[in-house]
Amino acid sequence: MSGAEPRWRWLSTRQLHRGRVMLDADEVELPGGAVVAYEVDRSVPYAVATLVLLGGDVLLSRQYRYPIDRWILDLPGGGGTLSETPEAAARRELEEELGLVAHELIPLHTFASDPGRNVWSTHLFFATGVRRGHALLDDPAEQVRLARMPLAELDRLIAEGEILDPSLLIARTMAAAKGLLPPLGP
Incomplete structure (x- = not known):
């Protein structure tokens, strides 16, 4: 493989839910420049x-x-x-x-x-x-x-x-x- 593969860039995090399940919406910038919200489960370490x-x-x-x-x-x-x-x-x-x-x-x-x-x-x-x-x-x-x-x-x-x-x-x-x-x- 040549070169590093592109990664997303984190911009911010907004809490969606806190309980037994903890969900966040991260705002991320994709390699092409588009900014999207991506839901992430951070329930446990x-x-x-x-x-x-x-x-x-x-x-x-x-x-x-x-x-x-x-x-x-x-x-x-x-x-x-x-x-x-x-x-x-x-x-x-x-x-x-x-x-x-x-x-x-x-x-x-x-x-x-x-x-x-x-x-x-x-x-x-x-x-x-x-x-x-x-x-x-x-x-x-x-x-x-x-x-x-x-x-x-x-x-x-x-x-x-x-x-x-x-x-x-x-x-x-x-x-x-x-x-x-x-x-x-x-």
Whole structure:
């Protein structure tokens, strides 16, 4: 590639909404000189999620997701804060949601969940040993249930298109790529 690719130039930011979701409209100048408003989600500094393996089973979250009106399997996780590291946030979320404390967290991957609209990345971790802690769900909109299943069952659900959560799909793939789990099976 020759030369630097053109970038947009930030001009100003206007708050659109502050709540659980924080949306801004940034005024930006495009490389051709046009000025446009671009909506950006700045809800959290980053997100975390943890894939837990216990024996040959995976421990997942089962949660109702209102925007798609269905219960899904996903990973325990959530938003981090500026005062904690991604690993500390992953430990906190694992205990809050499933009442589990990880012996060790192995970093798996960091990805941009929606680089067209979100500024935050998701940090994925892998845990092979856990002990009981205390679930601390204090948000009535968060109803999390522990789902334990053999890894082969998770792989079957992935192959059948039943797993919708991108963090879970990426964590499973990256754990296999790093040799922490076998390759995705049928």
